[in-house]
Amino acid sequence: MREISGGVIAAKGFRAAGIHAGVKATELPVGTGAQGGKKDLAMILSDVPCAAAGMFTTNRVKAAPIYVTKGHIAGGVCCGVVANSGNANACAPNSRLHAVEMCAAAAEETGLLPEDFAVASTGVIGQELNIRAILEAMPALTAALRADPSASDDAARAIMTTDTKKKEIAFEFTLGGKTVHAGGIAKGSGMIHPNMGTMLSFVTTDAAITPEMLGQMVHEVVPRTFNRVTVDGDTSTNDTFLVLANGMAGNETIACEGEDYDRLRAALMAVCTDLARKMAADGEGATRLVTCDVSGAQTEQQAEQLARAVAGSSLVKAAMFGADANWGRVLCAMGYSGAPFEPEQVDVAFRSCAGEVAVCRAGSALPFDEALAKTVLSQEEVVIAVTLHEGTAQAACWGCDLTYDYVKINGDYRS
Amino acid sequence: MREISGGVIAAKGFRAAGIHAGVKATELPVGTGAQGGKKDLAMILSDVPCAAAGMFTTNRVKAAPIYVTKGHIAGGVCCGVVANSGNANACAPNSRLHAVEMCAAAAEETGLLPEDFAVASTGVIGQELNIRAILEAMPALTAALRADPSASDDAARAIMTTDTKKKEIAFEFTLGGKTVHAGGIAKGSGMIHPNMGTMLSFVTTDAAITPEMLGQMVHEVVPRTFNRVTVDGDTSTNDTFLVLANGMAGNETIACEGEDYDRLRAALMAVCTDLARKMAADGEGATRLVTCDVSGAQTEQQAEQLARAVAGSSLVKAAMFGADANWGRVLCAMGYSGAPFEPEQVDVAFRSCAGEVAVCRAGSALPFDEALAKTVLSQEEVVIAVTLHEGTAQAACWGCDLTYDYVKINGDYRS
Numbered sequence: 001m002r003e004i005s006g007g008v009i010a011a012k013g014f015r016a017a018g019i020h021a022g023v024k025a026t027e028l029p030v031g032t033g034a035q036g037g038k039k040d041l042a043m044i045l046s047d048v049p050c051a052a053a054g055m056f057t058t059n060r061v062k063a064a065p066i067y068v069t070k071g072h073i074a075g076g077v078c079c080g081v082v083a084n085s086g087n088a089n090a091c092a093p094n095s096r097l098h099a100v101e102m103c104a105a106a107a108e109e110t111g112l113l114p115e116d117f118a119v120a121s122t123g124v125i126g127q128e129l130n131i132r133a134i135l136e137a138m139p140a141l142t143a144a145l146r147a148d149p150s151a152s153d154d155a156a157r158a159i160m161t162t163d164t165k166k167k168e169i170a171f172e173f174t175l176g177g178k179t180v181h182a183g184g185i186a187k188g189s190g191m192i193h194p195n196m197g198t199m200l201s202f203v204t205t206d207a208a209i210t211p212e213m214l215g216q217m218v219h220e221v222v223p224r225t226f227n228r229v230t231v232d233g234d235t236s237t238n239d240t241f242l243v244l245a246n247g248m249a250g251n252e253t254i255a256c257e258g259e260d261y262d263r264l265r266a267a268l269m270a271v272c273t274d275l276a277r278k279m280a281a282d283g284e285g286a287t288r289l290v291t292c293d294v295s296g297a298q299t300e301q302q303a304e305q306l307a308r309a310v311a312g313s314s315l316v317k318a319a320m321f322g323a324d325a326n327w328g329r330v331l332c333a334m335g336y337s338g339a340p341f342e343p344e345q346v347d348v349a350f351r352s353c354a355g356e357v358a359v360c361r362a363g364s365a366l367p368f369d370e371a372l373a374k375t376v377l378s379q380e381e382v383v384i385a386v387t388l389h390e391g392t393a394q395a396a397c398w399g400c401d402l403t404y405d406y407v408k409i410n411g412d413y414r415s
Numbered sequence: 416m417r418e419i420s421g422g423v424i425a426a427k428g429f430r431a432a433g434i435h436a437g438v439k440a441t442e443l444p445v446g447t448g449a450q451g452g453k454k455d456l457a458m459i460l461s462d463v464p465c466a467a468a469g470m471f472t473t474n475r476v477k478a479a480p481i482y483v484t485k486g487h488i489a490g491g492v493c494c495g496v497v498a499n500s501g502n503a504n505a506c507a508p509n510s511r512l513h514a515v516e517m518c519a520a521a522a523e524e525t526g527l528l529p530e531d532f533a534v535a536s537t538g539v540i541g542q543e544l545n546i547r548a549i550l551e552a553m554p555a556l557t558a559a560l561r562a563d564p565s566a567s568d569d570a571a572r573a574i575m576t577t578d579t580k581k582k583e584i585a586f587e588f589t590l591g592g593k594t595v596h597a598g599g600i601a602k603g604s605g606m607i608h609p610n611m612g613t614m615l616s617f618v619t620t621d622a623a624i625t626p627e628m629l630g631q632m633v634h635e636v637v638p639r640t641f642n643r644v645t646v647d648g649d650t651s652t653n654d655t656f657l658v659l660a661n662g663m664a665g666n667e668t669i670a671c672e673g674e675d676y677d678r679l680r681a682a683l684m685a686v687c688t689d690l691a692r693k694m695a696a697d698g699e700g701a702t703r704l705v706t707c708d709v710s711g712a713q714t715e716q717q718a719e720q721l722a723r724a725v726a727g728s729s730l731v732k733a734a735m736f737g738a739d740a741n742w743g744r745v746l747c748a749m750g751y752s753g754a755p756f757e758p759e760q761v762d763v764a765f766r767s768c769a770g771e772v773a774v775c776r777a778g779s780a781l782p783f784d785e786a787l788a789k790t791v792l793s794q795e796e797v798v799i800a801v802t803l804h805e806g807t808a809q810a811a812c813w814g815c816d817l818t819y820d821y822v823k824i825n826g827d828y829r830s
Contacts, residue, residue, distance in 0.1 A: 061750030061758045061778075091746055091758075092780055125743035126780040237747055314729070318822050328540035331506055332652055335476030343476045343506075363476075365507055365541040404819045407733050 001173040001267060007152030010170035010183035011206035013047040013248040016151040017144035018158030021137035023086035023123070023130050038086075039158035041134060043141050044202055045080035045110065050244035051208075052078035053215040054118070055222045057239035063090030063125070066238065068099040069118040076211025078244055079116035081202055082106040082141075085159050085187070089121035089129045090237045098131040105135050109142040120200050120240045122161055122187060156185035159200050163187050165282050169274040173267050175251040175260050180207045182267045184243075186275040188236075199226060199279065201241045203271055207264050208247030209254040217265050218243060225272035228304065228397045229280045230312040243268065280398035281381075285405030289381045290320050292330075295394040296387045302339045303388075303395035309337030310384060311399035321401035323377035325350055325368070327359040330384055347387040352379035416588040416682060422567030425585035425598035426621035428462040428663040431566040432559035433573030436552035438501035438538070438545050453501075454573035456549060458556050459617055460495035460525065465659035467493035467533070468630040470637045472654035478505030478540070481653065483514040484533040491626025493659055494531035496617055497521040497556075500574050500602070504536040504544045505652045513546040520550050524557040535615050535655045537576055537602060571600040574615050578602050580697050584689040588682050590666040590675050595622045597682045599658075601690040603651075614641060614654045614694065618686055622679050623662030624669040632680050633658060640687035643719065643812045644695045645727040658683065695813035696796075700820030704796045705735050707745075710809040711802040717754045718803075718810035724752030725799055726814035736816035738792035740765055740785070742774040745799055762802040767794035 009016050021041035052073045056066050072078065082102050089095045099121070103114040121129065145151070156166040170183025184203035209217075222241055247253065254260050281289035292310040297303035310316055313333035319326040327348045334341060348360035350373060357373045358366055376382070424431050436456035467488045471481050487493065497517050504510045514536070518529040536544070560566070571581040585598025599618035624632075637656055662668065669675050696704035707725040712718035725731055728748035734741040742763045749756060763775035765788060772788045773781055791797070 059747065059750035060756070061746050088743075091743060091775070091778060125747070126775070128780075237743075237750060314821075321822060328503075328506060328652075331476050332474065332540070335474035335652060337475075341475070360506070360541070363506060365543075402822055404822050406729075407736060407817055407819050407822060 001171050001270065004170050004172045004181070006149045006170045007156060007168035007183045007185050008044050008202060008204045009147045009149065009152045011181040011204045011246070013206060013246050014044060014204045015145040015147045016042070016044045016155040017141050017146065018042040018154030018156070019137060019141050019144055021084065022133035023084050039154060040084055040086045041137055041141055042083045042155040042158035043080060043106065043145060044155060044204065045145055046244055046246040048246050048248065049077050049079055050246040051076060051211040051214045052242065052244050053211060053218040054240065054242040055218055057236055059237050061091065061237050063088050063121060063238040064095035064099040065089055065119045065121045066240065067096065068103065069120065069240065072103065072115045072118055076215070078118055079112055080106070081118040081120065081242060083120040083159050083200060084134060085122050085161050087121060087123040087127060087129045088125040088238050090125040092126055092128045094128060098129045101131055102134060105138040109138050118242050120238065122159060122200055122238055125237060152185060159185065159187040161188065162284055163282055165278070167275050167278040167282070169271055171267050171270055173263060175207060175249065175263055178249050178251040180249040180251060181205060182207065182271050184271045184275055186279060188279060199236065199239045201226065201275055203243040203268065205243065205245045206247065206249035207245050207254065208249065208251050209245050209264065213254050213256065213261060214243060214245055217261070217268060220265060221268050221272050225269065225276045228308070228395070229276045230308055230397060230399045277398055280400050283400030285403040285408065286400030287321065287403055288379065288401050290317070290384065290399045290401060291381070291396050292384045292386065293394070293396040294386045294388065296389045296391060297393040298391040300393045300395050302341070303393050304397065305339035306334045306337050306341065306386065307395050307397040309333045310386070311397040314402055317399065317402035320377065320382060321403050323374050325357065325359055325370070325373035325377060330386065331360065331363070334386070341388055342390065345389045349385045350376050351383040351385050352376045352381060354379050416586050416685060419585050419587045419596070421564045421585045422571060422583035422598045422600050423459050423617060423619045424562045424564065424567045426596040426619045426661070428621060428661050429459060429619045430560040430562045431457070431459045431570040432556050432561065433457040433569030433571070434552060434556050434559055436499065437548035438499050454569060455499055455501045456552055456556055457498045457570040457573035458495060458521065458560060459570060459619065460560055461659055461661040463661050463663065464492050464494050465661040466491060466624055466626040466629045467657065467659050468626060468633040469655065469657040470633055472651055474652050476506065476652050478503050478536060478653040479510035479514040480504055480534045480536045481655065482511065483518065484535065484655065487518065487530045487533055491630070493533055494527055495521070496533040496535065496657060498535040498574050498615060499549060500537050500576050502536060502538040502542060502544045503540040503653050505540040507541055507543045509543060513544045516546055517549060520553040524553050533657050535653065537574060537615055537653055540652060567600060574600065574602040576603060577699055578697055580693070582690050582693040582697070584686055586682050586685055588678060590622060590664065590678055593664050593666040595664040595666060596620060597622065597686050599686045599690055601694060603694060614651065616641065616656045616690055618658040618683065620658065620660045621662065621664035622660050622669065623664065623666050624660050624679060628669050628671065628676060629658065629660055632676070632683060635680060636683050636687050640684065640691045643723070644691050645723055645812055645814045692813055695815050698815030700818040700823065701815030702736065702818055703794065703816050705732070705799065705814045705816060706796070706811050707799045707801065708809070708811040709801045709803065711804045711806060712808040713806040715808045715810050717756070718808050719812065720754035721749045721752050721756065721801065722810050722812040724748045725801070726812040729817055732814065732817035735792065735797060736818050738789050740772065740774055740783070740788035740792060745801065746775065749801070756803055757805065760804045764800045765791050766798040766800050767791045767796060769794050
């Protein structure tokens, strides 16, 4: 398996586009005479129908596109997705109607059926979507569809809200001698921008697989990747993960578990892990990616529950911002995680490219070099390594630090 | 029932003291030649043995004083409490020993038994407690014991960490014709300073009540007061609530439910509500007290679960800091609270001394006056009022806004 360029168009038979429709305010660069504005409308389309599977927000308040998409992919088949940023199309007048209209307009321009499209939105909630801008832009959007890496780049940028970096990845590998591709784009972070639509991620592959097996795979991969990102504990109304598999790689269709299933799952795992880490690293206001890695656990679930509490603790996150080796907060967060463990057996260390510092052994303080700890914690990627000495299971969760900018970004996002 | 001064010494037969022992760093005012430093050691003592009941942190990682205090009050009797700030005496060498030594030294100076004392600590965890400073200061602490309002003030200040205001209250009322008093002091906030020992609160009353009925009362009052404060979702290793009832008011001992039980509970409820609100308002870096009030619920538990999620949401808290009427975040937090409710029926309004603004009706946006909303949300106390239209139950939770200063305070607290 090797990393390649192309994101969502790396797989054979997929095209993409991203343009400015006018949902986001237009910002013309002053004095340059340049036209246009921030991209806010994206489409991904397969040349042939795809096996489709997705996972969606668990929030009881769901945005309209979630209901529409669930209905459209219920049969396990989908041709493409249309998505906008700038407005979540949630808790606002006519939201269900507008989600349906987006699919209908996409269908009209592509000669397909509305039910062939998934739809997603991300942005502010409680304000009516500017559907007219989207409908008027649909011909330009479909005209821009192309199988070029710049098209995936455009689509990735068109779903961004407060993201500071586009999130895109693709891999090439083989299945039964055939060359296969899987790639994806994403925006936001699992729980970072809940009212902006939080996390959207679209993954494409030219592997051939049945909708049933694809659905199973998604339920194995998402809980170990996107669901292990925590930024502020808030879960959005719009979270959407969707994978489309069009079979154009020509491999024997995966219809049961086995070697091919495992290989494709490994590729999907790699794509989703990469996108999940990029989300955590680009958490609102974040200056570093913070991974909490819990090992020596009795079960993966126990390890995950502990890692999530540590990575999600406001106090741990603030300490990481200050590069402060305040390991007491790590133990404290583990203690209220709800997961059982023996505090008297826990080891804690901080690790990064600058080295490793052990700070706690068997639940009690270790003397350590404060200057080294400061250096270790000042890097862009920091790992909080926890060892339970209770078993052999392991899990990691990804988060980021809590900074002044998080407060700034969220103190007046709506206005 | 009327509010009076005196805090923990308002009740007959209680004395208190607070001094600087040297656990906190001494800070001498430059150029004044003044001696001493921040108060960090407190004692509250009853002239006669008290019925005692408490509630403690649910964190799996518990500080040593928690274990010692639980053992000492297991029989339902206690004479006083000794407490320090500046060090949590948790996850550090000799912590259990030092907690016992604090009680033993208090006993020696007062002619009581170590088991007659509860002990509590709050401050940084993982560093060994400066027990020598505490033991050497014990004679001065007991010598300073007095039944004067300034003594309660001293004790309240001696348990403060990053608190910016002391938290103290007392009430006078009658039970069966006898004048009775109940008062308390507190520091921190339920989940605000987890590694500083978070919340400590000590309440005294001269009411006569059996330990059994006092225990029942505590379990009725604490869940509706202190446990409804949420600041950052972190639960400390040191949370301690303790009430001492010495019976010196001379009322007929409360040994069962009835009118007297209800009156004393109402007083305890008033004391704890006042202290809980003061904690929330003094949340680290907070600029305002934010109450989420959920009414029209089917059950109190449902209302509390929803109110807690809203008051605890980082995004809601950041919006409150910015005085931004971003009600979508309120609905979103309700949606992931885990409590069932019908989003299509929910009304949301913001309320303060400056007025009230309805922003959402039946789950959908209402047009509202943005300028008025800004004014309403810019006050020191703000209420997020949610109506479910499902029943008649109600609950409120108290929190505060999320500010730059929270990040600043917690980014480098330990150093």
